[in-house]
Amino acid sequence: MPEGHTLHRLARLHQRRFAGKPVAVTSPQGRFAASLVDGRKLVRAEAHGKHLFHVYGPDAIVHVHLGLYGTFTESPLPVLLPVGQVRMRMVGETHWTDLRGPTACEVLNKDEVRAIRDRLGPDPLRKDADPDRAYERIIRSKQPLAVLLMDQKILAGVGNVYRAEVLFRHNVNPLLTGDKVSRELWDTLWDDLVVLMKDGVKVGQINTVRPEHLPKAMGRAPRVDRHGGEVYVYRRAGQPCLVCGTEVLTTELAARNLFWCPACQP
Incomplete structure (x- = not known):
């Protein structure tokens, strides 16, 4: 989707x-x-x-x-x-x-x-978005943050790719429950989503990899995937983490595939 x-x-x-x-x-x-x-x-x-x-x-x-x-x-x-x-x-x-x-x-x-x-949560790409509304619902929930980020009633527009990538970029365990999310962490995640999603609008694909981990910088082959873009963990199960080399894992969570690095996201 x-x-x-x-x-x-x-x-x-x-x-x-x-x-x-x-x-x-x-x-x-x-x-x-x-x-x-x-x-x-x-x-x-x-x-x-x-x-x-x-x-x-x-x-x-x-x-x-x-x-x-x-x-x-x-x-x-x-x-x-x-x-x-x-x-x-x-x-x-x-x-x-x-x-x-x-x-x-x-x-x-x-x-x-x-x-x-x-019925929709705040959209990081809209100027009228209020991230406080999303945090108020997250902090009251005991569901995993990886589930909450995909709930369009809490946060509108974030899907499986942005969910997996923003959690990786900030070393967040996907199973961290909402009631354990600090205000500082939420502000960091929100601000990063705004930047990443604005770039997605500009270039027409999702890129989440920092400059030091791009193919040219690491001497690796570019990602080949119909979604395009360079990502850290999304649909990279079984491959080495671009940061630490640990095998990227996948599992099903709330009927969607979840991707994460067990070393970078302990």
Whole structure:
């Protein structure tokens, strides 16, 4: 599932290409009420966590959640015939985009959008984010921090990659319970997530490795993985830790794969 930086990157792209002008919106698949926004001016595109919002007005906001399989394909004009199951097509003055396979694609009003956002925790990529809200919930929980970081009601936008990597970068045992997380540690984790996720928006992939551990600095081969980017532990089970050489471990935690270094994260 795409993590929060992907949705913010999409929001910025759609803001640049479509906002401020009327947009032709159709649903070739016939499963989306495109007529409610077709031909209307897109006021803005924004993201909160893993949710994307195309705001056409207070009574018409397209809410998209990509889920596991959703994807946008972006193309310059001219428009081509739809290929496959296209849930939503947007056509602007210079570009068009097709959305396929989302978990959610629906037209909501501002109250319905507010209800979604009220259920979400603070998003490290939003200027209005309040990290105190997340910490207040974390410190009251006895669940592992690795579980809490993935709970979108506590923290919006962080997925499996950022979860594993930020814990490694600060030598935190994934099973540390929320009620044992100090304010100092939480502030450090939050600040690092802000930096890492902003970089993800900028470059379009997740990079978490510090300069001294990059392939060129260490004389090692670059990582080869469909997710791209250089990481410390995510999907590196059985390989040596880039810092200490200990074998990276993996296990299932709350139905998701967890990766960590037992030496660096005791």
